[in-house]
Amino acid sequence: MINVALIGAGKMGLSHLAILGAHPEVKVVGVCDTAKLITEALTKYSGFNCYTDYLEMIEEVKPDAVFVAVPTKLHAPIVEKLIAKGIHIFAEKPFGLNPEEGIPLVKMAKEHNIVNMVGYHTKFVGTFQEVKKIVDLNLIGDIYHFQAEAYGPVVIKNKQNNWRADPSEGGGCLMDYTCHVIDLLNYLIAPVTEVYSSIIKPIFSSHVDDAVYALMKLDNDVTGVLSVNWSDETYRKMSTSITIIGTKGKIISDASELKVYFKNEFDCPPGYSKGWNVKNVTELTEDVDFYLRGEEYSAQIDYFIQAIMGKTENNINTFETACQTDQIIQMIKQKAVAL
Template sequence: MIKIAIIGLGKMGLSHTALLGAHPKVDLVAVCDTSSMVLNGFKRYNKSIKLYEDFNEMYAKEQLDAVLIATPTKLHYLMAKPAIEKGVHVFCEKPFSLTLEQGEELVAFCNEKKVINQVGYHNHFIGTFREMKRLLAAGILGDQFHFTGEAYGPVVTKPKGGSWRAKPEEGGGCLFDYASHVLNLIQEVIGKPTKVKGTLLKRFYSKEVEDGVFSSLILDSGLSGTLSVNWSDETYRKMSTSLMVIGDKGKIICDATELKVYLKEENKTESLPKGWSIKYITDLALPIDFYLRGEEYSAQIDYFIDNVEKGKQGDINTFEQALYTDKVIEMLKTDSNE
């Protein structure tokens, strides 16, 4: 059994707690949070799991194989570094870090200590996006002309006091919280952004951070496209993320529920007809043992635990990949100020 602890019992932390608690290869031995109210509530229903308010005390007292960090972004470096020092494998929620210097140090430290690492960009465990990546790699669109990456949702829909996500020194606003998902998907599914142009970071309701992110991106392949992200769109019930790629042989439109492919000619290799075809998430979802919020959340935890058990670093959502996303975020910030 892999002995693991969780730091941070907010929405994501509690979700991860449920997933790890049900995992057949995991022994969830401890949780840590600074809120005594949260810990007292947790204690009522979980008598065997040890509770801590100080993560350093938890590291000192527990013999951990791994730790899952689900705290505000500004704390990731502070909490991950001592775990890595002890050889504890680390799963960290996204975005990775608020500064490139901290992210680069953690990547180098993990390589030195041979610590398995993963960041919670869960979209890479959604079957539709995985299938899109496969089809693009198979070249079904021929020469690619253009792409779009979009995300919309109702996080901030009126002027009000925000959470830690709306504080630039803690969460980083829409750019870090929402756009990071889209940028990471573009990076790993379509290609790495190497240049950005015409970036607009727009405030609609927030006072300290942006609510919308709009930019033109150029990838390492030379392909250009657009980024459009808005967390102040009340026409959406929850976050909706999508990618589109256009080529000389057709186009692909993908979100978390379906993959739509249009081809100008039949592709016999992929058994795709001329015209439109649709693949649904129900046919592409990864198999999991425990479902909570979406199979992608279980699948990413399964992947991390499997890598820890094998002692082998995975190639999905590594610290290094997440650091590159942070570098693109920095490009956007710099471009918006020029």
């Protein structure tokens, strides 16, 4: 049994808490939040040990692992203290407000042999996992172009008074939305190594960006386009998709549906045929013990717990890959064209 504590009981923190509470190999030993309204409600209705000071909680409950779901600006000091205490860490994304915060933490986690993970849940979606398999097997030939996209209705009016409008809190489409797409792109094809140019565009916001567009090159010399807009009300919720074009085929995938085109019959893996193939996420997703908002959220937590138990490798969504995503975000900022 892995003893787990949570720091930050906001939207994502409570989601993690629900999944952790139902995990057969986890015991939730403490929850910390600075809002007494939240801790009092949890104490009354959940039975969890609740705290307003995370250091006090750590000393009293001595967890094996901690989930850090606080604002991004608070990640670095909390994570540093947890690593020093030998505690395994799951942190919400993005890892830091800049890569300079994350680089020393990557080194520390390795030195202290800490199992570490950042909450880029999209990698655990069945359709994107299938894309990864197809790309790794080189089944669509030499890739020469990609288009990585995400759209959603987060900011669709001028007045915004929450953290999403504050760059010092990790607000803005680039930090909050685009990071998911970059991280997925790095994983599915190859890491971004160059940003030729970018546009960071406000639409309704005054202090942060609402749309991000960029021309990029990957580590394998594949080039493509990034297009993200969180002010698109034609979408009910965030929709992330990727198009990958190769010499022997084409992939178009989002979190719900995978479409693959194979030019030749002999390039097709089992279950596929020449021409267009369409598979729904339900065909490609493994069952999880507890469903909340999508199987991927439970799957990523189970992966983290299994890594702590030594049952799987700790090589997906690590501090290192998340810090790499932070570095690319910085590159996009540096290459932004003045509007």
